Amino acid sequence: MRHLLNPMRWIFGDHRPTRQVALISTLLTVVCLIWIYPFLWMISTSLKSNAEIFANPGLIPRGFAIENYQRAWTEAHMGSYFVNTLLVTVGSVIIVTLCTSTLGYVLGRFKFPGRNVIFFGFVATVFIPQGFTIIPVFELLTWLGLSSNLYGLTLATSGHAMVIFVILFAGYFSQLPKELEEAARVDGVSFLQTFWYVMLPLARPMVVTVVIMQVLHSWNDFLLPLVVTLANPAIRTLSVGLYAFKGEQFIDWTGMAAAATISVIPVVVLFILLQRYFINGLSGAVKG
């Protein structure tokens, strides 16, 4: 009976399923080819020689110009930008997960003086665009002496996206049964231990969601790293590095394509390997 119950019926009525499936598969294949064409083009260009760009508009390169990658990695510093991006991403994931899970736990499960002020304070700021606060954030980092190093960038990257995570954690924790803490308290486990050993493991799906969303946020972020790295090109991230690359004195199309591929491949591989977690994690954002 199961095949009768799928939502495609809404559209196609009672045709024979195989025909529908074939039709839709073909359609989706075309859509997917269009969808990933930019990636195919990027990879193809990164393997072409500089003389080939105009002479050979097709997707299949004539050879494998690996030297494009060598240039991008060493001379365009994509290697060090890669490390910077990785450090910022790992650092901000740790900070964000710790700060927002604790905050979300207390806000989501307990009533205490000041709770509503804090909670609704966060909720009210969800919609404020990044551009709005970038100037004071930069000033604050300058004041702290962190305006042009990786610590400052990591800290600000963590702070910028945290609001939504706090709300997600609060929502998730509030749905867990009350008895859990009761049991822990009877067993003589302290408050902090209860959180760390009982509650946080239970919130694993939400932790995964937050980790993945923060990885995406940090790897994709542009305005903040652009501003923070203005005074110190050595700490640029991949996005900013490639942007600066574009604005330089000469244009190296194939080198740029190689640099773009370098900055795209890691997240794509990570995504394909951990696909299940990505999908489930992101689904958590609307379900939770």
Added chain:
Amino acid sequence: MVKATTRGLSRRSFVMGTTAGLAAAALGGAASAQSVPMVNKITSGSTFRWIDSGDQKAVFYNKLFPQFAKERDISVVYDALPWKEIAQVVPLGVRNGTAHDVFALPQNVNPADAVAQGWVQPYDDFIPNIAEWKAGFPDGAFLPGINEFGGKTYGLPFTSNKRYGTHLLFNRAYMEAAGYDPETTPLNWTDFRDAARKITEAGQGRYYGFIIGGSQLGRWAQTVRNMGRMAGASAGGDSVIEADIDFRTGDFVFDSDQYVAAIELLIAMQADGSMFPGIMSMNAPQARAFMPQGAAGMILQGPWNIPGWEGNHPDFDFGVASGPVPDEGPVGKLTIGQGAAAPNTMWLFSGSQNGAIAGEIFHYLGTVQGQTDWANIVGAGDPPIFAEAIQRADMSGRAKAVLNMFNDQIRVGPNPVVGNGDLAKVIGAFQAPEINFARTVQGLVAGELKGVASEMKALKDRYNSALDAAFAAAKADGAAVDRSDLVFSNWNPDVDFGASDYS
């Protein structure tokens, strides 16, 4: 630890290997002469940082600094960034104390302001016998209010300002097919438009007549300004406020017949379909890159292209010639406000502990040997300020031709700040209108704005109110200034304006 790194993310640094190889082959022993004389006591192990706008300069420093670092046992970090980023990197660096030891000033920061705000320090103490060393420079290199303040020396004026960034560079094969020879007879405006159309027709979509980096706003302003000046709209100076002012009257010339006609010419070429597709979302480097690819026939650009193209595209047959000249009447001169190129003037950060290191590099760049080494590599792009170095240097035919042309076409004009130092405060307070000259031209050519004459009149009004506001602000700040300080009735644009002409 010996380390020298470059962070220019460009084709320029990418092709460094090949260029350096070619240069070394061409110059023979010249490269090995790049040894900086020891004049100061330098602590080994220091890290010395230098930032400028790169391009061909980067080729020079990438050869100089590694060897220098090795000899002095220090690290040298060289950053080459576009002006747009220098405008952000340097002020932010100064504010949080992490600026490079030596930097180029952003183009919107006036030297007098930089000194007043404490961004930079004098380097007199870091060069032994500085008076003798300065005497080696040509007259007009060091000027009070420009690079000397309160009797101290702040800026290093080591390259010449006699150059302009909108002369013609063209693909010889395409131009020949179109029936023109600009190297013998400069193109006039009508020829320029006609050549662009003919090249485009011949290209049949594979190449186009004219290309410009249209998203880089400054290109539009410079192109119109220089075409207007050569057609006789005599405006002078290079700073933001006076570049489009006729010093004989003190008035802006935005609505002059020449400026309006120059914009209308560009609009007509756009309507002809002679302009490269997509120029409005293309910056100058992108546009320049299309030339050696054979995708465009003409560009109005600067001499810095010459060494780059000769080095990286030896098969590209290109010519260099004057920017478009008027159809009838004499060709006007272009005006510069000072002998040394302001963008290349280098400054020592006030927070730098490495004055001794900077002093050695500065000293070397102000010697005949340093200037010749510079000219050998940088060539016509940023010509050395010592005339002797140009004679001694080994430069290509195109480079020598373009430098001769500059000598013929460029004159030094009045510099209001030399006349009245307080004008620096006006320049500091000047806030250009949001829709400025460059944006207006871009908007007109892109078809976003209609009516050249009326838009340029409105632009003039906007600049006048902005300038009046700047004067008012400067006066409120205690400056003894007046708009008549911008009038030099004895100025003749065809001859150099000397020190005696100021009185």
Added chain:
Amino acid sequence: MRLLQTFHKLRYHYLMLLPGLVLGGMFVFYPIFAALFYALHDWSGFNSDLVFVGLGNFVALFHDPIFWDAFKRSMIFLLGTVPLQMGLSLVLAVLLNNQLLKLSSFFRTMVFLPVVTPVAVMGIVWTFLLSPFNGPINGILLDLGMISRPIDFLGKSENVMGSVILVYVWKWLGLTMIYWLAALQTVPDEVYDAARLDNCRGARLIRHVVLPIILPFALAILLISAVGALNVFPLIMSMTNGGPFFASEVMEIFIYRTAFATGDGSIPRLGYAAAAGVLFGGVVLALTIVQALASRASKGKVEGATT
């Protein structure tokens, strides 16, 4: 006294709030108040000359057509992307939420791919794809005979917003699709069973059974998508820099340009930029509140209908 006792009893709770509050205080709350403070001053950011101008910046903004144009463009962008993104992704999600489709997870992966890639990087790749000179998109359209002359997608003001909107939808469609899939998967099979027994299918099934269940999700997705569509700085900056002639200058580019980017004799105006941010943030916040109230009202209605 009671309050002090409460604080003491809950001291670990408060302790645990601390790290998150410090981080939030630094990067969420402080910047909002600081922006309000800067907005009342004239300040270049170069030096310490902070001049109090009261509401002067706001008055100037009200009379600045470039500000309002940028504001309008942000709204156009929001209205252009969100419905398109939500509609297309719902169709895709419905198609992919089908166990018969063997390649379902493969398709899902492909459509999701752009989401994980750095947006500024893909913006640059798209400028090459859309180039009117030898750009592959124009090449394909020319080969298919759909156009006779290359289209200047990013260099003409009439094309540029549409182009960035499409690229934006390409970039984020996969994410919205995942949200829809999550929503659809909460509809239990039994619901379809029951509906079938009632001989309810097609449009009626969607309207009376599926829609009420996924509507609350739709509001969450709408909210997330709208927040996203206001953060378009990296895409537009890397594709057009706000040009040609302001044609793609949305609010964030306006703020960045007035606050940081300089050229041709303009002085950075941090106070003015902050005021623009405050004004824009204020309007957005107001819109959010209106939307939240509307969503609460409709949610109540849906719940009423299903119970």
